[in-house]
Amino acid sequence: EVQLLESGGGLVQPGGSLRLSCAASGFTFSNYAMSWVRQAPGKGLEWVSTLVGGGTITWYADSVKGRFTISRDNSKNTHYLQMNSLRAEDTALYYCAKDQGRSYPHWYFDFWGRGTLVTVSS
Amino acid sequence: EIVLTQSPGTLSLSPGERTTLSCRASQSISSSYLAWYQHKPGQAPRLLIYGASSRATGIPDRFSGSGSGTDFTLTISRLEPEDFAVYYCQQYSSSPRTFGQGTKVEIK
Numbered sequence: 001e002v003q004l005l006e007s008g009g010g011l012v013q014p015g016g017s018l019r020l021s022c023a024a025s026g027f028t029f030s031n032y033a034m035s036w037v038r039q040a041p042g043k044g045l046e047w048v049s050t051l052v053g054g055g056t057i058t059w060y061a062d063s064v065k066g067r068f069t070i071s072r073d074n075s076k077n078t079h080y081l082q083m084n085s086l087r088a089e090d091t092a093l094y095y096c097a098k099d100q101g102r103s104y105p106h107w108y109f110d111f112w113g114r115g116t117l118v119t120v121s122s
Numbered sequence: 123e124i125v126l127t128q129s130p131g132t133l134s135l136s137p138g139e140r141t142t143l144s145c146r147a148s149q150s151i152s153s154s155y156l157a158w159y160q161h162k163p164g165q166a167p168r169l170l171i172y173g174a175s176s177r178a179t180g181i182p183d184r185f186s187g188s189g190s191g192t193d194f195t196l197t198i199s200r201l202e203p204e205d206f207a208v209y210y211c212q213q214y215s216s217s218p219r220t221f222g223q224g225t226k227v228e229i230k
Binding site for chain 2: 004043044045046047059061062095097100101104105106107108109110111112113114115
């Protein structure tokens with residue numbers, strides 16, 4: 001059974017940093033791209049970032065480019081989202097998602113975690 | 123960026139009813155690269171449909187997807203109590219991958 005468990009969310013001041021983690025199990029982690037998707041309060045879903053299985057290629061939404069960094073440790077079946085220069089508009093529930101498909105961007109999200117809440121406020 | 127518009131915003135229905143949710147794209151989605159997800163509060167979103175019409179593993183056959191180009195639909199043939207949730211469409215035809223704003227299916 002595929003399981004994705006996010007952690008690392010919390011309250012941070014504007015301009016601050018936070019690192020989210022996603023622990024995966026139930027599949028061969030290194031074979032799959034992984035993504036982060038977020039949902040701001042009262043809003044819909046927004047794709048944030050994706051990293052291929054080997055960790056060499058990344059993609060970012062324009063809204064986070066230059067501030068967020070996605071990475072992974074295949075030996076720990078875990079991927080991460082380092083968030084710097086956080087803004088109030090980054091406040092959201094952040095979901096970890098497993099990608100499925102042939103080649104980017106033709107990947108859909110076949111499994112998701114329950115999310116971790118990030119609140120950016122002074 | 124492809125913008126997806128879902129309608130209606132909210133549906134108030136009774137168990138046993140049939141319903142159709144709409145997802146319209148601002149430009150044509152190639153090869154039917156469209157997915158549907160179900161999301162309940164406090165739970166992980168769940169993949170229902172990919173490739174516009176293929177059911178994900180374990181999804182009951184009361185859920186079906188159809189459409190091509192710019193117009194897609196998700197049909198629930200007979201609503202069960204566990205189907206009351208928010209439904210999102212998502213395109214993976216071009217980057218950035220985008221979602222619709224969601225349709226809430228609530229109990230009448």
